[in-house]
Amino acid sequence: MKTDLFVIAAVAVFGASAMAFAGDIKLPAPQKTGGPTVFAAIDQRGSAGHSGFPSGNLDRQDLSTILWAASGNNRDGAKWTVPMGMGRPPYCKIYVTTAEGVFLYDWKAHELKQVSAENVGSRIPMQDFAKNAPAVLYIVGDNAALADLPRQDWVAEWCGVLAGAMSQNIYLASQGVGVGTRLIYSINREEAARLLKLGPKDTPFFAMPMGKK
Ligand SMILES: Cc1cc2nc3c(=O)[nH]c(=O)nc-3n(C[C@H](O)[C@H](O)[C@H](O)COP(=O)(O)O)c2cc1C
Secondary structure (H helix, E strand, O other), X not given: OHHHHXXXXXXXXXXXXXXXXXXXEEOOOOOOOOOOOHHHHHHHOOOOOOOOOOOEOOOHHHHHHHHHHHHOEXXXXXXXXXXXXXXXXXXXXXXXXXOOEEEEEEOOOOEEEEEEOOOOOOOOEOOHHHHOOOEEXXXXXXXXXXXXXXXXXXXXXXXXXXXXXXXXXXXXXXHHHOEEEOOEOOEOHHHHHHHOOOOOOEEEEEEEEEEEO
16 A cells, blocks of 8 residues: 555656666667668668577667667757657657566667566567567557647558668667567567557557577
């Protein structure tokens, strides 16, 4: 009861999004220099193969750089690494599953907010290589964030366009830090909604299993 009252009071004072929980992970600063040139990364971009999919664990620095490239702040914190319709804040979310649990990337704080401590890695992807990947990123359309668009038939297209831009940055940044990945559409969407604890208007688009080479 005391704990409940404390949580209610804390939410009232700080707001739910500002609260830090024990399982949250503050990411180190992303790598912004070095690595292959952008042209070399484009030239080498490719999906990791099903057989021999890389099995090394990503460290926090790898995750930091890849997530930042996908939808982090750039240009002195004023804008984002991917183009957003009307310059809005990101309206696709990125969930990360690892052996440590399920996390939501918070681009503002550059943190992983823990959604659960469950190891769900094998339960959403449908292909074996992806079930065994050390980390999986899920790109999820945040339709509610576009509820005020002038036309609601734009929402799905805007989210899809953004998800595509994010995925290409994920491929290129992963290439740069020695991580292999592959975009996969074959995921169990009902399980994704349940295990990632998605809202009713969230749309899981695809996953990107990854492993250190
Ligand atoms: C929309 C889309 C859906 C995909 N779905 C899957 C998938 O479910 N499983 C898989 O193994 N690869 C999937 N892929 C990866 C493609 O098979 C891969 O990109 C393609 O074979 C070309 O290889 P490359 O990425 O190395 O150029 C998907 C790619 C896209 C763009």
